Amino acid sequence: MSSQELMDDPSLAFNSNFSYDSWYIYEPIGAQDDMTSGVIQDCYPTIPYDLYHTCIAPISLAILLALSLLVKRKNLYQNFWDGAPGLLSPVNFLEEEGSNELTVAVFGILFSSLCVLVLDNDPLPFISNSSKHNREYWKIMALLYYPALYYPLVACATIRHRAGYFFGCLLSWCHCVVQIWQKVECPQSSKIYRYYSLLSYLPIILCLVVLSLWYPVQLVKSFRWKKMVDMEVPGSSYYEKYLKNILAKRAPKRSTNKPNPRMLSRLQSYLRSYIYTPEEGFQVPLKLVLSLAMAVIAVYQVALLLLVAFVPNIQIVRLGMTKEVTALFVQFGLVPSDNPTGLPGDKELETIKHYIWSLEVCFISSLVISCLLTLCMLMKSLVTHRFNLKRLYQGAVKDVLHRSCKLRPSQQALVCWMYFAGFQTAFACLGLLIQHIVIFICIVAFTFLVAIPLQSGTNMHLFKIVENMWPFWLTLVVAVIGQNLLTHYCFLERSHPTKELTNRRALYIVTYLLFPINVLVGVLAGVWRMVISALYNVVHFCQLDVSLLSYGAEAFDPGYRTYCHYLKIEVSQSHPVMKAFCLLLLQLHNPKRLKGFQLGDLEEGVKLMKTQKLSTKASKYKQNRARWYLLYTLLNNPSLLPYRKRALSDARANGTQTNPLKP
Template sequence: MASNGSAAIRDSPLEPGIFLDEDLGSDWYIYESTESTPQDDLFPDSIPECHPTISPRMYHTIMAPISLAVILALSFLVKRRRLYRDCWNGVPGLLSPGNFLEEDGHRGLAAAVFGILFSALCQLVLDKDPLPLAAPATPGAREFWKILALLYYPVFYAPLLACASPRHRLGYAAGALLAWAHCAAQLGHRLQCPLATKIHRLYSLLSDVPILLSLSLLSLWYPVLLVHSLRHGDGSEPEIPGKAYYQKYLKAVLSKRGRKESLAKIDESPWSRIRSYLRSYVYVPEEGFRIPLKLVVSLTVAVIAVYQVALLLLVAVVPTIQIVRAGMTKDMVVLLVQFGLVPSDNPAVPGDMEKELSTVRHYLWSLEVCYICSLVLCCLLTCAMLLRSLGMHRSNLRALYQGAVLDVFSKAHILRPSREAVVCWIAFSSFQAAFACLGLLIQQIIFFLCSVAFTFLVVIPLQAGTSSPLFGIIRNMWPFWLTLVVAVLVQHLLARFQFLEQHSLQKELTNRRALYIVTFLLFPINVLVGVLAGVWRVVISGLYNAIHLCRLDISLLQRGVETFDPGYHTYCHYLKVEVSQCHPLLRAFCSLLLQPGRNKPPAAPRDTHLEEGLQLMHPKHPAPGKARIQRIRARWWVAYTLLHNPSLTASRKTALADPAANGAQLGIPRP
C-alpha cells in the first residue's frame, strides 16, 4: 500500500521527471507506523482495553436495587396521614426530590444532584452502550436504548436528593451511604481506568470531574446533616416552609434604615463608567433577598454545560490538529505548494522543502492557537452573561413582588399560574442548559472564523513581511474609502456648525435651503455608506445574538414579537409561577396568621361580696404597653402585605367593581 502511494506520487504529472525518495511512502500513512511515537497516545484506538474491578454494568446492577429499596423504606417512614388514616396509620407517600418552590430546601444538594444528572446525560450522548443494565445494543436499537436511558438516569440519581426530603436522621444516614457508595464506585473506576477509547484518551476522566466533585460534596454534606440531626433532634417540618426567610425579607422591607444612595455626578469620568459597567456583571448578594432554588439549579447546570461542551470541542479538534502537524511531510508540502496554499521561493525544486515545511507547521500551530483562544473567550463570555443574568433575575423578581408588572413585561399580565406557565416552569432549567450549549457552540464557530481570518490576513503577513490580499484590497480601493470618510466628516461638520442654531436651552434647524441641497447631492454617497452600515448591522446583530443566546431573561427579538422567542417566553411564564406561588410578603402574611396566640393569664377571681352594680361595671382598660405595640405592628404588616401583593390586586379590583361586594342589592332580573 505504501509502495503504491509512492509510485503514484512519483508518476504524478505535477512535476514530471522529479523522483521522490522511496522511503517517503512509509511516513505518509502515520496510522500504520509500527514504532511507538509520542503521537500514539493521542489515538484512542492505541489505548488497551481496561476492565475495572466493578464494571459499569455491575455498578448499576447493585446500586439500582439499593436506591429503590431506600426510596421505598423512606416512603414508608414518611406517612401521609391525610388519606386512609385507619389503614396502616397512614398511606406511604412518594418522596419528592426537592421543594423547588420553597425556600427551606438544601440548595447545595439540589445543585449537586442536577449537576450529576446532566453530566451523565452528556456522556450518554456519546456512549456506545447507553443503558448499562442492558446487553450491548445493536446500532439499529441504540437510539431506542438512549430514550430508555433518558428515563433511567433521573430515577437512578433521584434518591440522592430525595433522602433529604423527610428531614429525618434515617434519611440523612441513607443519603450518606448512597453518596459514599456512588463516590467510591466512580472514583475506583477512574483510578483503575483513567484512559478511555472514546474521542480522546482523557475525555472520560475530564468529563467525570463534575460528577466526582458533586458526589464529594454530597458525601460531606449528608454526614454534616446527620450529625446536626443527632445533636439537635429531627426538625419537624414547619407549617410554612421557608418561614424564617420570609420574615427576614419582610423585616428588610419594613426596615427604617434608609439605604445609602450616592448621588451620581453629572460629569462622570470614563474610568468610573467602565468600572460601574464591569460591576454590573458581578452578582453581589443583598440582605433580605434570596435567589430562588430553581435559578440556582439552572445556573449550576448551565455552568456544567459550558464545561462539558468546551471539553468536547477541545478534545475533538486540538488533538487532530496536533496529529496533522506532527505527521506533516514534504510530500504533503509539495501538494500545498502546487495549489498555492503555501508560498515558496523555489516551487520548481520540491526536493528542498524544509522552509516550506516549517511554514506549514507554523500555520497549523497558529490555527491551534486561534482555536484555543476563541474557545477560552467564548467560555468567559458565556459565564459573564450567566452572572449578569443573576442581577437581572433579582431586579425582575423584586419589581414583580412590588406589583410593577410593566417594568418587566411589555404588556400587563396577571400573575397567576396557567397550563402554559406550569409547563414553562418545569422546562426552565432544561432550557437554560440547552441554550448555554448552543450559545457556546455558535460563539466558537463565529469567533474561530474571525480569529483565523485576522491571523492569516493581518498577523502572519506582517510577520513574514509579505503582502496580504486584505492589504491589497484596501490599497486599491483607497479612493473609495477616502470618499466615504470625507463625506461622513463633512456631514457632521455641516450639521454642527451650519444646520444647528444654539439658543438658550435648545437647538433649532437653520439654513434649510443649504440642508436640502446637501441632502440631494450626497444621496449617492450615502447609499454606499448605507451598504457598509447594513453590513455592520448584520455583523453586530449576529455577534450580539450569539453572545446573549444563553440568557433567557432578555429577548433576542424586538418588543412587539418577543413572544416568538421561546427562551424569553419560557422565562416570562417561569416568573409568573415563582411570583404567584413564592411571594415572600404573602408567605410572611400567612406565617403571621398561623402564629399561635399568646396564652392570656387567668382572670383574677371576682369578689362575691361586691354589689351587683359594681360587678357589672366594665373595668378600665390598661395603658398601652409592649404587647399592644407588637399587635399594632403585626396588623400593619398584614395590611402592607395585602396592599402590595400583586396576585391579590386583580381580585381586589374585581370585587370593588362588583356592586354586590359593597353591599348593594341587585335588582330582580327581568324575565
C-alpha cells in the same frame, strides 16, 4: 526525452516533473513500536459497570420504598390515597427550604451522566455490545433510568428525618467510592481522547463528594438538635429576613455636593451589572440557582468535548506533516515558496507547520473567549433575575414584562415553569457552540489575513484590495466628516437656548447632492447593522431574560416567553411576604409556637422569630406604621390578588368559595 516515451511510461513522466519517488506514502511514519505504544488497551475495573448498576439499582429502589412507608400521605386525596404511602417529593422547587447545595449536586450528577452516555456505545449499563439499530432506543431508556437511579439521593433529604439522612449517607458513599475506584483503576479510555472519560467524570465525582459530606453533617445535626429541627418551619428564616428588610425604617440618603466623575460612575454601574453580589434580605429562588449551575456544567462539558476532539488531532497532523504533503499546499499557492522549481524545502515545511500551529492557537483562544463570555452573560442574567423578581414582588409588572397582565397560574405558564431549567441548560450549550464557531472564524480570518501577512510580508491580498479601493474609502470618510462639520457649524443655530435649524436652503442642496454618496454609506451601515445584530444575538443567546427579537415580537422567542411565564409562577406561588403572612397565621393557630412572642410582635408581622425584646413603652405610632406597611404590602401582593373576594367567581359573604380549591 520524446513525448512517445512519456506516453508509454507514465511513471517516467511523473518522475521527470518531481525529484522524489512517490507522492503518496503507504508506509507508516516512524517505527512499528511507536505506533503500537499509543494504542490504549481495554481496561476492566474490579467492579464492572454492569455489576455496579445491577447492585445499586435495587438498593436505591428498596431505600425509596422504605422511606415512602415511613412518610404517609394521608391528606393528599381523602377518597383515594388515604393512609397509603406516597412517592417522596425530590425537591420542593417552590419552597425556600432545604439546601441548594444538595439539589445542585444531584442534578449535576444526573446531567453529567446524561452528557457521558450521549457518546457512549452502551447507553444502558445492563446491555453491552448493543447494535447501532437499537442504540437510540437504549438512549431513550437511559434518559428515564438515570433520573430514577439518582432519585433517592435527593429524596432522602426532603423528609427531614434521621432515617433519611442515614440512607443518604449510605447511597452517597457507595456511589462516590465506586466511581472514584473505577477511575483510579482505569483513568484512560479509547473514546475520543485517552483522558476524556476521566475529565468528563470530574463533575460527577465532585458532586458525589459534596453529597458524601453533606449527609453526615445533617445526620449529626439531627442527633444534636432534634427538637429545634422539628419545631422549625421550613423557610421561616428567609421569610423573616425578607419581611424585616422591606419593613425596616431606612434613613434618608444625604445628598453630597461632590458628584462622582461621570465616566467613573458609568464604569462602576456597568461592572455591577455583570457581577452578582449577595443582598441582605433577598434569596435567589432554587429553580434559578439550579438552572445556572446546570448551565455552568453544560459549558464545561461542551468545552471539554470541543477541546479533546480538535487539539489532539490537529497536533497529530502537525507532527506528521512531510514535504510530500507540503507540496500540495505549494501548488495551490497557500504556502509561499522561494524555490524557482516550485519544490518544497525545509522552509516551506516549517511554514506549513507554523500555519497549523496558528490554527491550533486560534481554536484554543476562541474556546477560552467563548467560555468566559458565556459565563459573564450567565452572571449578568443572575443580576437581572434579582431585579425582575424584586420589581414583581412590589407589583411593578409593566417594568419587567412591558405589558399589564395578571400574575396567576395558567397551563402555559406552568408548562414553561417546568421547561425553564432545561431550556437554560440547552441554550447555554448551543450558545457556547455558536459563539465558539463565530469567534474562531473571526480570529482565523484576522490571523491569516492580517497578522501572518504583516509578520512574513507575503499573501498581502487583503491589504492590496484595501489599497486599490482607497479612493472609495476616502470619499466615504470625507463625506461623513463633511456632513458632520456642516451640521455642527452651518445648519444649527447655537445662539438660542434651544438649538434651531438655519440655512435651510443650503441644507436642502447638500442633502440632494450627497444622496448618491449616502447610498454607499448606507450600504456600509447596513453591513455593520447585520454584523452587530448577529454578534448581539450570538453573545446573548444563552440569556433567557433577553429577547432576541424586537419589541412586540417577543412572543415568538421561545426562550424569553418561557422566562416570562416562569416569573409568573414563581411570584404568584412563592411570594416571601405571602409566605411570611401564612407562617404568622400558622403561629397564631398553634399555641405551642407562640412561646416567647408578644402580641405586638405578631401584629407587626416582623418578629416571626424572637430576636430581641421590644420596649413596653413603644409608641402607638410605630405599631400603626408597621400595620400600615403590612397592609399596603399585602394589598399589592401579586400572589394574593386572585384570592380576593372580588376576584372569586362564586364568593359568599365571608369570602369563601362554593367549590374549594383542591390542594
